[in-house]
Amino acid sequence: MRKYKAEYIWIDGQKPTAKLRSKTKIIDGDFKGLESLPEWTFDGSSTYQAEGKSSDLALKPVRAVINPLRGDGRDYLVLCEVFNSDGKTPHPSNTRAPLRAVAEKTKALDPWFGLEQEYTLFEGNRPLGWPDHGFPAPQGGYYCGVGSDEVFGRELVEAHSEACMRAGIHIVGTNAEVMPAQWEFQVGAIGPLEVSDELWLARWLLYRMGEEFGISATLHPKPVKGDWNGAGCHTNFSTKAMREPGGMQIIEAAMPKLKARHEDHIKVYGAHNTERLTGLHETAPINVFRWGSSDRGSSIRIPLQTQAQGYGYFEDRRPAANMDPYEVTRILLETVCLL
Numbered sequence: 001m002r003k004y005k006a007e008y009i010w011i012d013g014q015k016p017t018a019k020l021r022s023k024t025k026i027i028d029g030d031f032k033g034l035e036s037l038p039e040w041t042f043d044g045s046s047t048y049q050a051e052g053k054s055s056d057l058a059l060k061p062v063r064a065v066i067n068p069l070r071g072d073g074r075d076y077l078v079l080c081e082v083f084n085s086d087g088k089t090p091h092p093s094n095t096r097a098p099l100r101a102v103a104e105k106t107k108a109l110d111p112w113f114g115l116e117q118e119y120t121l122f123e124g125n126r127p128l129g130w131p132d133h134g135f136p137a138p139q140g141g142y143y144c145g146v147g148s149d150e151v152f153g154r155e156l157v158e159a160h161s162e163a164c165m166r167a168g169i170h171i172v173g174t175n176a177e178v179m180p181a182q183w184e185f186q187v188g189a190i191g192p193l194e195v196s197d198e199l200w201l202a203r204w205l206l207y208r209m210g211e212e213f214g215i216s217a218t219l220h221p222k223p224v225k226g227d228w229n230g231a232g233c234h235t236n237f238s239t240k241a242m243r244e245p246g247g248m249q250i251i252e253a254a255m256p257k258l259k260a261r262h263e264d265h266i267k268v269y270g271a272h273n274t275e276r277l278t279g280l281h282e283t284a285p286i287n288v289f290r291w292g293s294s295d296r297g298s299s300i301r302i303p304l305q306t307q308a309q310g311y312g313y314f315e316d317r318r319p320a321a322n323m324d325p326y327e328v329t330r331i332l333l334e335t336v337c338l339l
Contacts, residue, residue: 001028005075007067008040008059009204010082013048013093016271017219017322020204021047031076037061039087040080049082049093057091058083063197068166069208077167077204079197095326096196102330103192106337112243112313113195113329114172114188114236118321119206120181120223121153122216127181127224128152136180139229143178152181156206156213161185163205169198178229178282188236189313192333196325221320222275230276230283231321237332238313247311251302254314254336255291258300261335262289268327270320277318284317 009022025040044050044057059080067075082091090097121128129152130136145151157174164171164185174185187198206217222230242250258265266273266286277286282296291300291314293307299318306312319328 002030003028004031005067005070006031006037006064006078007070007076008061008078008080009201010042010059010080011093011095011200011324013044013091015048018093018324020200020207022204025078031064031074034061034064037064037078044082044091049091054085056085058085058087060087062096063201065167065169065201068163068205077201079201095324095330096193099192099196099326099330102333102338106192106333109337110240111192111333111337112189112236112238113192113332114186114313115195115199115325116184116186116232116234116236117199117202117219118177118182118184118231118233119217119219120179120231121156121183121210122181122218122223123214127179128215129181138227139178139180142176142180142182144175150180151176153183153213153215156209156215157183157185159213160202160206160209163209164202167201167205169202170195171202177231179224182223182229182231189238192329196329199325219320219322221270221272221322225275229281232276232283232317233270233319233321233323233325233328235316235319235328235332236313237316237336239337242313243311245311248306251306251312251314255300257335257339258291258316259289261331261339262299265316265318265331265335268324268331269318270323272322273318273320276320282317 006025007022011018012021040059041056043055045052045055061078062081063079064076067077081096082094161174172186177184188195274286277283279285284299289299292298293302294304301315
């Protein structure tokens with residue numbers, strides 16, 4: 001009998017930053033769609049999601065893509081939501097469930113998101129390519145750089161982007177970032193549930209492929225102290241009306257709403273973000289909200305093209321690299337579209 005492997009992936013309950021977990025289920029027959037995948041259980045006491053005396057939690061598949069790292073295209077990556085042992089109520093760590101409700105309420109507005117995931121590659125306890133003692137040359141030549149003296153880890157970056165493409169993830173670009181060993185990939189522009197699912201899957205692929213290269217990727221917002229850029233996950237957002245002529249007025253009308261809930265947003269925009277949002281290194285201070293056209297020192301940047309044509313999207317520059325996309329897309333939809 002034919003069999004295939006399904007890699008069940010879920011988000012654990014670690015605080016302040018959740019991590020990804022996964023295990024492999026070998027299933028008889030051929031894959032026949034998401035609805036054919038069985039629910040599964042796991043030990044929540046080992047993932048910060050339950051006590052040992054009542055540790056079984058349920059995994060419910062919500063997204064399946066081809067696993068580009070295995071076999072002949074017959075194996076799958078299966079993203080799951082975590083439910084309590086009753087199989088009906090979402091676990092408190094399940095941040096996708098609240099987004100589902102908000103996404104349904106705002107579906108008619110056709111919201112799109114694009115996520116720019118920055119990350120830093122490490123080899124051991126130092127950023128990849130950094131000298132064993134001291135520091136590399138100051139920032140300036142690394143952003144979108146070329147050459148083995150300025151760019152470190154391109155082999156993994158290229159392999160990761162290819163894997164995302166084979167999996168059907170909407171990856172639209174990669175680039176070397178301002179700090180050496182720091183990179184970025186972008187996913188979008190698609191709906192809130194889709195983009196959040198795909199970012200988690202792309203993160204899983206990055207971590208998993210790092211095993212093959214002996215390299216680890218960190219999403220810490222400030223992986224190196226001092227005069228070095230932090231790592232964010234800039235979030236691009238628009239509704240259908242914003243993307244049509246006259247949309248600039250709707251974008252501008254959203255700014256007071258975002259300012260009024262600035263503190264609420266910061267609470268779900270990633271742990272240790274105070275180390276990154278200092279007002280330096282292309283950020284606004286964490287306790288200040290400001291927006292501007294083509295201003296990378298603002299909380300919200302209006303791209304030059306959007307300003308020029310009078311419609312398009314805006315970029316929220318506040319989320320940290322380690323943010324939970326389910327929470328970030330949810331609160332943006334709530335603030336901009338429901339309040």
